[in-house]
Amino acid sequence: MTVIERVDIAPRTGGFVRVAAGRLVTVVDVDGGQVADLYAWSADDPTEYLSAQHTRAITDSLFPAVGDDFYTNRRRPILHFERDDTPGVHDMLIASCDAERYALLGCDPDHASCSDNFRAAMAASGIGDPGFTPQSVNLFMAIPVDADGGLSWEPAVTRPGDSLTLRALMDCVIVVSACPQDVIPINNLDPTRVAIEVRDQ
Numbered sequence: 001m002t003v004i005e006r007v008d009i010a011p012r013t014g015g016f017v018r019v020a021a022g023r024l025v026t027v028v029d030v031d032g033g034q035v036a037d038l039y040a041w042s043a044d045d046p047t048e049y050l051s052a053q054h055t056r057a058i059t060d061s062l063f064p065a066v067g068d069d070f071y072t073n074r075r076r077p078i079l080h081f082e083r084d085d086t087p088g089v090h091d092m093l094i095a096s097c098d099a100e101r102y103a104l105l106g107c108d109p110d111h112a113s114c115s116d117n118f119r120a121a122m123a124a125s126g127i128g129d130p131g132f133t134p135q136s137v138n139l140f141m142a143i144p145v146d147a148d149g150g151l152s153w154e155p156a157v158t159r160p161g162d163s164l165t166l167r168a169l170m171d172c173v174i175v176v177s178a179c180p181q182d183v184i185p186i187n188n189l190d191p192t193r194v195a196i197e198v199r200d201q
Ligand SMILES: [Zn+2]
Pocket: 037, 096, 097, 113, 114, 115, 178, 179, 180, 181
């Protein structure tokens, strides 16, 4: 496989790639211990996008795993989970961080957020800012569920260079945010870099 495009995403920021159906997209946790919020949007229909809640309803699972497809809000497959070179811990329950989340945590009003990163990347992609942020798939994020249904927020366990690979099942824009959360320990209190690589077959 040949890398035909690489987008390096600085800590606390976002990036995007446009991919044709069939392309492979690798998301890399460059420094390790970093959550990457993932979004995918149909290139042909500005109202169709990857939906974590619709995905859970089809995969019958709270969390994604190799072999699963990710589905849109129209219940069509948009991405396939092709390969996982990480410890295999990812989240599909938690909403992206946003300005309101940081306000509740007592942060400055201008604290970076995955929601802002997503909407800026969508505007830059040419599709346009949709005006809202769908629930992300939170790659490398550790949110274990206990027997009573309780959630806990754990530090990401990925190592430097860990990655996973997705296959686009429709022409789409894929947005990734290097989560800027530095108040609770999901990024080990030290937000770092991620990268997106597009590969041919
Ligand atoms: Zn975030």
